[in-house]
Amino acid sequence: MPQQSADFERKKGLAVLLSFVMLAMTAGYAFFATEFLQQLVSIDKQAFYLRVSMMFIPGLIAAPIFLMSIYIMLRRHFGNLPEQHFTLWVRVSLVLLALAFMMRILLGFWLPSYVAANGFTQCSKLENPSPFASQVWVRQPQYCHELSYLVNVEVLEWFDEQQALGTKPSVEEVTAQIEFFIDTQKRQDH
Amino acid sequence: MKTLHDIQRTNQIRMQAQQNQQKEALAKALAANSHTLFVMNDAEFLELALNIKRQQGMQQAQINAWMKQLALQNPALGQLWEQYNERVKMFMSAIPVTADAAALAVLAKDLSKSGNLLTKYQIKTYHGRTYVIVKGYPALRPHLTGTRYLASHPKVVSMGIGKMDAAKAIKGGFILSLVLSVGFHAVDQLLNDQKTWHDFVGGVAADVIYAGAASAIALGFLSIIAGGYATLIVGPLLIVVAVGVLATTLFLLIDEHVQLGRHISQMLSDAQNQIESDIMRAEMKSKRLKTKWNEDTLTFLHELFAVPKWSLQ
Numbered sequence: 001m002p003q004q005s006a007d008f009e010r011k012k013g014l015a016v017l018l019s020f021v022m023l024a025m026t027a028g029y030a031f032f033a034t035e036f037l038q039q040l041v042s043i044d045k046q047a048f049y050l051r052v053s054m055m056f057i058p059g060l061i062a063a064p065i066f067l068m069s070i071y072i073m074l075r076r077h078f079g080n081l082p083e084q085h086f087t088l089w090v091r092v093s094l095v096l097l098a099l100a101f102m103m104r105i106l107l108g109f110w111l112p113s114y115v116a117a118n119g120f121t122q123c124s125k126l127e128n129p130s131p132f133a134s135q136v137w138v139r140q141p142q143y144c145h146e147l148s149y150l151v152n153v154e155v156l157e158w159f160d161e162q163q164a165l166g167t168k169p170s171v172e173e174v175t176a177q178i179e180f181f182i183d184t185q186k187r188q189d190h
Numbered sequence: 191m192k193t194l195h196d197i198q199r200t201n202q203i204r205m206q207a208q209q210n211q212q213k214e215a216l217a218k219a220l221a222a223n224s225h226t227l228f229v230m231n232d233a234e235f236l237e238l239a240l241n242i243k244r245q246q247g248m249q250q251a252q253i254n255a256w257m258k259q260l261a262l263q264n265p266a267l268g269q270l271w272e273q274y275n276e277r278v279k280m281f282m283s284a285i286p287v288t289a290d291a292a293a294l295a296v297l298a299k300d301l302s303k304s305g306n307l308l309t310k311y312q313i314k315t316y317h318g319r320t321y322v323i324v325k326g327y328p329a330l331r332p333h334l335t336g337t338r339y340l341a342s343h344p345k346v347v348s349m350g351i352g353k354m355d356a357a358k359a360i361k362g363g364f365i366l367s368l369v370l371s372v373g374f375h376a377v378d379q380l381l382n383d384q385k386t387w388h389d390f391v392g393g394v395a396a397d398v399i400y401a402g403a404a405s406a407i408a409l410g411f412l413s414i415i416a417g418g419y420a421t422l423i424v425g426p427l428l429i430v431v432a433v434g435v436l437a438t439t440l441f442l443l444i445d446e447h448v449q450l451g452r453h454i455s456q457m458l459s460d461a462q463n464q465i466e467s468d469i470m471r472a473e474m475k476s477k478r479l480k481t482k483w484n485e486d487t488l489t490f491l492h493e494l495f496a497v498p499k500w501s502l503q
Binding site: 011014015017018021022025028029032051053055056059062065066069072073076077090091093094097128129130132133134149150153 | 385389393396397407410411413414415425426428429432433436437438439440442443444445446449451452
């Protein structure tokens with residue numbers, strides 16, 4: 001095992017801080033993955049849209065790495081970390097990473113066709129313009145307005161509200177609402 | 191025989207050399223990871239184009255011929271060039287805002303073909319004004335400071351990110367995520383025409399912040415895992431890189447709800463509106479003062495120097 005260095009005490013604080021960060025990251029992936037799986041299970045009940053990310057489930061698979069890393073960091077700085085535990089951490093983590101990577105590839109093939117088969121249409125105009133962003137699939141193709149990217153947050157929040165209230169507006173009402181959001185945004189810009 | 195003083199002195203020199211090395215590494219890392227976006231209006235861009243051609247050794251007649259040739263592709267560019275020439279002849283400082291995006295696109299395309307200076311650029315219209323966004327290169331900087339407009343009115347948004355002592359793998363990942371991010375937002379702009387340069391800069395800035403935070407986590411984790419080991423074998427290093435990637439992904443997924451890029455974009459837009467309205471107010475004020483001066487110079491001077499105006503009548 002490594003010798004204790006001069007800044008060992010300082011690293012103790014960093015280990016505690018990173019433990020909290022990794023705990024939060026585990027909770028984040030667990031939350032997003034649970035929410036996503038719930039949506040997939042009740043896909044017929046999604047009246048407006050579905051947020052599809054290929055990273056939720058691989059993230060959940062890889063999340064135990066964070067928990068194991070917390071153990072490694074704390075045990076190493078606040079106790080004595082056996083060599084076997086370190087080796088086991090590396091091996092299990094690499095296996096989990098390989099599994100997560102394979103799952104990501106499989107989901108890339110399967111998820112879009114599954115969601116499309118359930119009557120959804122992908123709407124890139126409602127997606128966040130960043131790498132790794134979730135795909136947004138809408139129940140009706142008319143919900144994907146050409147200028148939706150200007151008001152994607154407002155539109156998705158409105159969809160969430162309607163879903164929570166259980167209202168069932170017609171396609172015309174939904175498109176009118178989207179156009180209203182777009183007009184309001186344009187007026188604000190000019 | 192070495193005395194205690196000698197040993198201390200040697201240690202001091204060694205530490206000094208180490209610090210110097212670290213400083214050099216930091217300077218290098220900062221230079222390597224530095225990205226600069228230049229946002230300029232149509233007048234500034236025309237000046238920049240002319241400056242590039244002058245630096246390349248073109249005479250005025252050659253520049254005229256070059257512009258005329260380009261004007262065949264887009265007549266609006268020809269009109270802009272005529273207006274520019276008129277203004278120069280009359281010793282006026284600013285070109286009226288008449289250039290459209292297509293005219294500037296012709297100019298930018300030609301510059302990207304010849305000088306290799308503008309390999310990445312975008313042209314956006316916002317509030318009826320045309321802006322050019324150029325991703326900066328050191329070769330471009332002398333030209334930017336060499337133009338009349340840019341030297342006096344710089345609108346430069348710089349983002350410098352550097353990491354010292356970073357494992358090569360993490361450094362690579364960090365740079366890669368930046369390049370992807372810039373490309374991603376550029377494509378987003380091209381596909382969604384009503385998005386503005388604020389969205390572009392805001393989006394890239396948000397990604398840079400997330401990538402920086404994720405890199406900090408990965409670097410901290412690396413220092414804890416690697417501490418005490420002379421060399422780190424591949425397995426733990428892969429895990430550290432994976433932690434960085436997973437952190438970035440999680441941040442970007444959370445951003446779908448937080449919308450940091452959009453907030454930054456809104457802030458930029460508000461700041462621009464504020465500056466424009468301030469300039470307008472200042473112009474109106476100066477016009478009012480000019481009118482006052484013309485109408486009654488004596489009263490104006492009395493008011494200016496707070497000298498009481500008495501009458502003996």
